[in-house]
Amino acid sequence: xxxxxxxxxxxxxxxxxxLVGGIAAGPASAKNGNDNRVERSGNxxxxxxxxxxxxxxxxxxxxxxxxxxNHAGQxxxxxxxxxxxxVFSGNxxxxxxxGSFSVERRIxxxxxxxxxRATAHNARSGETxxxxxxx
Numbered sequence: 090x091x092x093x094x095x096x097x098x099x100x101x102x103x104x105x106x107x108l109v110g111g112i113a114a115g116p117a118s119a120k121n122g123n124d125n126r127v128e129r130s131g132n133x134x135x136x137x138x139x140x141x142x143x144x145x146x147x148x149x150x151x152x153x154x155x156x157x158x159n160h161a162g163q164x165x166x167x168x169x170x171x172x173x174x175x176v177f178s179g180n181x182x183x184x185x186x187x188g189s190f191s192v193e194r195r196i197x198x199x200x201x202x203x204x205x206r207a208t209a210h211n212a213r214s215g216e217t218x219x220x221x222x223x224x
Contacts, residue, residue, distance in 0.1 A: 125224070133209075133218035141207050141220035149195045152176075154207035156218050157189035165209040165218075167192055172199050181209070 126144035133139055137158040144151050154169060161183050169177040169192065176197075181190040192207075202223055209218040 127222045127224050129220055129222050131220060133216050135214065135216040137211075137216055137218055139207075139209065139218040139220050141205070141222050143203070143205050143222050143224045145198065145224070146195060148198060150198050150203060150205070150224060151193070151195050152205055152207075153191055153193045154209070154220065155189060155191040156181075156183070156209045157187065158183050158211075158216075159188040161185035161188045163188070163211055163213070165190065165211050167207070167209045169194065169196075169205065169207045171196055171203050171205050172201075173204075174199075 124144050126142065128140065128142045130138065130140040133156070137156060139157075140153075140155045142151075142153045150171070152169060152171075154167065156165060156167075162185075163183045165181050165183070167177065167179055167181050168175060177192060177194050179192075181192060183190050204221065204223055206219070206221045208220075210216070
């Protein structure tokens with residue numbers, strides 16, 4: 090194969106790769122509607138799972154913290170803080186049939202990066218859930 094043909098094939102391959110990559114990335118970036126939403130999830134200290142979401146909302150921040158233990162009737166002490174400032178504190182009970190609860194709040198959008206931390210503690214089981222996001 091000569092060098093010109095090799096160069097042309099290389100350019101065509103690179104162009105095709107960029108097109109395929111662009112098509113593949115398109116839906117993923119549109120998935121959250123480009124609303125700068127951040128979402129994290131994880132495991133608590135035992136079998137429960139947590140999910141923490143935050144997104145800008147008319148100059149404020151919409152925050153949702155969900156805890157799913159799959160056991161209805163559990164009481165959890167919940168705290169949410171933004172840059173170390175407590176923005177929510179209260180008890181929540183897991184609800185049937187899912188055995189989960191969620192706390193939703195619209196909080197002030199503080200200057201700079203918002204470091205949001207949510208914690209839930211079940212005093213009866215000793216289990217703790219802690220999630221963090223940055224927006």
